[in-house]
Amino acid sequence: SQQGEEDPQALSIQEGENATMNCSYKTSINNLQWYRQNSGRGLVHLILIRSNEREKHSGRLRVTLDTSKKSSSLLITASRAADTASYFCATAVSGSARQLTFGSGTQLTVLP
């Protein structure tokens, strides 16, 4: 079963616009992570937010976490064509931080 579910499944925007992806999960978590996957490649870790954190920034990335709603969002500001990729959220469940459970991903296309 998948813990995280991303929304939307696909997103197409123009270069320079902001992209927002959402993730919902079902059980209590230790932390939530976002990964990027370019076509045919492995996953790259972007950012991790702990369950006691509400917001985190890294460069053009902003992640929020609402544990009461069991949801997270990833905002990419001033998007570039190179941001075109699939984005996955992954949750580390409380008491079992060694395992990650991934959602099905959001395919982001940034048009030049």
Next chain:
Amino acid sequence: NAGVTQTPKFQVLKTGQSMTLQCAQDMNHEYMSWYRQDPGMGLRLIHYSVGAGITDQGEVPNGYNVSRSTTEDFPLRLLSAAPSQTSVYFCASSYPGAFGYTFGSGTRLTVV
């Protein structure tokens, strides 16, 4: 270069054959995991290890075996390949606790 190395990158097997997917990391990570990714889906955990000599099952362990004799290596064995095991396999490693995982570039396996 430091990272997670997976071999082979591509493999075609006949139904019933066995093989081992290799995974090695040089970052002294204690945690290692194997995932499979099927088209349009997120990653599903097959097996994981929290240190040398310690392994456990993930969400989809049937048909696969693992062992962890050293910190660096975590091979995945397919016992008797089936067409349902056609997938892309990713190995990943991490430090214990709230850290992101480093992923290998994947092994694309086709079982005919």
